[in-house]
Amino acid sequence: MALIANGVTKRDRIAFSGQNTIQHIILRFSAKLLGLTFMPLSPTFKSYEVYEEVRSAGTNIIVTSSEDYHKFEQVFDDNNNNTSNRNPVVKLVVVFDGELQQQQQQHQDIKHTTYGQLLVDGSRMGGQQLPQIPYYEVNPDTDPLFLIHTSGSTGRPKCAMISHRTIIGVAQGMTFFMSSFNSKNTNNNTGAKNKQTVCAMPYPFGHITATAYIPLLMISGVQLVLMDDDINDDGKDLLLIESIKKYRIQILMALPSYGRRLIDPNLALKYDLSSLELMITGGAAFSGHIAQQIIDTYCIKFIETYAMTECLWVSTGGNINDKFESGNVGQVAPGCQLKICDLSTGEPLGPNQDGEICVRGNNVFMGYLDSDNRINLEAIDEDGWYRTGDIGHYDQRERLFLTDRLKEVIRIGIDNHYVNISPVEIEMFVLTHPAVSEVVVVGVNNSAGCHWPRAYVVRKQQGHTVTGDDIDKFVADTLAYTKQLKAGVVFVDTIHRTSIGKVDRKYYRNLVMNEIFD
Structure with missing residues (x-):
């Protein structure tokens, strides 16, 4: 209600930038409950990229940390030079950590507030609650919930539009997966079956994984251990490992690059990681022999998943009770259809034949913001099939296996996640x-x-x-x-x-x- 009182309307778009904090995530949830469209910005972006992406997406409300405030200086400088809807007037800036600094108050033409002030504003309103959720009317099929940049392979990052319907579909799949994990949770080291699941989430909020899966895991009843992304690489490794012991983490979501850390021969002896039951990985090929070492060392289940910005939930991941097979990303996720197409003819292929993976369904994005029809048709054809650019096959059990990649993105490791460049x-x-x-x-x-x-x-x-x-x-x-x-x-x-x-x-x-x- 305090955001509404500060002039936030259905027509506004919100850009989020800053470190992982509770205040940051609460403001994200506020945007969802209001039915607004928001755009997370990668923490790796500098001022140049922030300016380009804010301008291209038409965001006019900025939610940022004090540390990231300087990245928007060029955006603020353009505030008085608005010449088109593609370069909108910034109407509100919310700093979610601490108070406004003197240098942040020089833009007198833009309204500034803080997270703390929003709490005060809300209390002055007598604790009013939203009469409905979402507050603003939303068409789940055509209204984007969030915009997020993906590098693709054709130049500057494209802005993918993720609809409310997509998130609803992914939420159903996430709930199914978590209930499946809990029903099979028989590890004596972690106590009684169906105890609340504890999951590590080491991704920055500007990453697609955190943006999509933090709220979905929360509504599935999972207790999340969030990691501050302000620390150096080695410190983050150590923090994550110590957190497994401290919070009795059962599920570890991590990129393949983290696997090398877990097979450190001194690690299993030095730290008590006995609470771990499951490691979930995705986003890049995971070395089969490293995965098997992790399984043998910690006596845990290990599954590879398959998702991307343009389709948030392609496969369910390997069956939790099956023997690990490298490259097996499981069966097709609920709400998603998949076909394997011949690289030359585009014709559908049968089992055990490698081709390009194409998907369609509720989990697929709406298209790229402000792209011409040609670009969107190259991504999603007239029948709704999205060409992933990945190569793989399915077997007689309809399990999907990834084998190669067509797209030319460069995969850059950052702490325990990655970005495609x-x-x-x-x-x-x-x-x-x-x-x-x-x-x-x-x-x-x-x-x-x-x-x-x-x-x-x-x-x-x-x-x-x-x-x-x-x-x-x-x-x-x-x-x-x-x-x-x-x-x-x-x-x-x-x-x-x-x-x-x-x-x-x-x-x-x-x-x-x-x-x-x-």
């Missing part, structure tokens, strides 16, 4: 350097099981000089640290291309195939 986005930015003629960016393997970007650069021939360090600094000064060229810059005379003139990305993947950075 488009090489084309980095290339487009590097090409703005006055000394660069051509560039191709490729992901080079690292020891964490993800990638680091490398740029192969062709210099302009006359009047320009540039070094690898110059290119590194050019990128680091403007783009998020996830897009920095940690695998270096290599100067070449020409860029390899296919017969039709496209960059031959397969050539560059093969070029770096055997490289692994520590």
Whole structure:
């Protein structure tokens, strides 16, 4: 009610940015209960990316932490220069941690408030409650609940629209999964069957996993242990491990890169992780031998899941009681249809034949915001099938197995999660350097099981000089640290291309195939 009193309406869109805090998540829930559309921003974004994404999505309410406030300075500076609906006037800024600092009060033309002030405003209203939920009328099929950026493989991040209907469908699948886990929970180390499930959630709130699954796990009755994302990589590893012991965590949701930490030979001896019953992973291929070591060391169940920004719940994950099989992501999730298509003809394939995975149903996104019809049809055809860009097959038991990937995204590990970065986005930015003629960016393997970007650069021939360090600094000064060229810059005379003139990305993947950075 306090947000409504501060002028928030159905027409508004809210951008969220900042660290993981209880206040942050309460404000997210407030937006959901009001029936508003909100846009989480990746914590890796710098001012450049924040400005571009806020402007493209038309968000006019900012919810941010004090630490992230500076990322919106260019947005605020444009407030008096509004010339179109794509560059809207910011009408309200909510700082959810602490008080406004002096430098944050210089934008006098924009209304500012804090989480604490919203609580005061609400108490002054006599504890009024929403007469209905959602407060504003919502069409679950056509109104987006949230907008979230996904790199795809075609340049700057695209903004996926996730409808209320999609979240309802995913919630049904999540409830089914959690009830299935609880009914099979017979681990004597954790007490009685059907005791409230405790799950670790180490993802930042700007990540699709936290945005979608935190509220869904909560309505499933799960107790969540949230991780502050303000600490360094090693500290986060240690915090997560110590939290398993302290809070008796049963379910660990983690990216494949975290698996290497769990097989540290000293870990099982030093920390009591006996409460663990299940590890859930997804987002990238998980090494089969590492998974088996985790299973043997901790005597837990291990399942791989399959989801993405454009389809939040593709498969149920491997059956919790089945023997682990690497690459098995389980059967098709409730509310979702799946087919495997021949890479050449597009025709559906039968069991045990690899092809492109296509999905449709309630779990699929609405399309990309402000994209022309061609781009959306490339993603979702006229029959509603979304082309995932992933390659796999299903077996006689209708279990889905992932085997390869068509899309060219670079997978960057951050703490215990990952982000997908488009090489084309980095290339487009590097090409703005006055000394660069051509560039191709490729992901080079690292020891964490993800990638680091490398740029192969062709210099302009006359009047320009540039070094690898110059290119590194050019990128680091403007783009998020996830897009920095940690695998270096290599100067070449020409860029390899296919017969039709496209960059031959397969050539560059093969070029770096055997490289692994520590």
